[in-house]
Amino acid sequence: MKTEFDFFGKRINIATRARRRWLLVLIYAQFIGLVIAWFSVYGRSSESFLIILAFLVLANILGGRSYKRGVVPPFAGGDERERYRRYYAHYVAYKYWDLTLIPALVAVGVRSLPFNPAWHPMLQVFLNRLPYGLLVASAIVYFTLPQAVLFWTEGDMEEHQ
């Protein structure tokens, strides 16, 4: 795992666990922003495409999977310890994935029921868009949670000389 994070040419030290956790919180705050933006631009495919691009940039910063330049190294390769840590991170991520998966299932289920015309129009719009917001949240969690678990749980590292 990297001990420095390159932010537009400026090197930020992330050797300590506390600093890494702050960085992760910031990245996830932006993910939440993207989900809200997705929710707002519902149905407009060009804006949705821009949101997907923004997500890919953020996911590239976090790394893991096949991203080579992120703060978490790519998942392929590594020694036995790293491999077992990666497996464990997936085990933990799997357990927490249901926090978006089950609400998405419920939201789609509710949406398939006929809306009562007496409901407030804003509520109807909200219920109509909610499944898509939760689906995109679920997809983001799928792409990033194992890396986030690894990043969050790794202890303090020696600083880069």
Next chain:
Amino acid sequence: MKTELLLFGKHINMASQERRRRLVTLIYTGLATLMAACWFLDHWRLSTVTIILSASYISRLVLGGYGAEGKGIIKPFLGNEVRARYVKNPNSTWSRLAKRTIPKITDEREFSSDEREVHLRDSAHEVAYRRLGIVILSAFMVAYFKNGLLPLMLEVGVVISPVFFDQAIYGLLIASFILFLTLPQSILLWTEPDMEAPNEN
């Protein structure tokens, strides 16, 4: 992993890989049939509850793994953590309650996993995570195409009802929920080689 399954008081030998694979095939065939039946019944409205309850029941009582009761073929995934808390102070209120609700907690061999089993558990979750991701991403893509492609298709004269997309998303999410509850255990059952059969004496 246990070598036999206790189902409705009947002991079923699950030592051979072939039998375990047959069980996994049977479970997924049954759940797929149930999903199809529920769609024909009411398009996955109230009948979805049947699917969710069936998947939960199979996950906890047949496959095992999830749930601390120690039922099913796979040892509880959280067995080590739960037992460690019990062993730390067996006289605490929590431990006494745990012993009453989970009698197997006192049996380390039945309840806890060794290092190899923990690694297998984590590895199975990694594989399951990737497979399940494909289903979730498919649901997401269907939703994306519904918003992006549907208006374009209307322009060229191809009419597809939005309900079709909604049903496809819902079906994929129900399937993903079933997989979420059962896939890691199924991978473990499918990949574990033949074990020694339980002693009949």
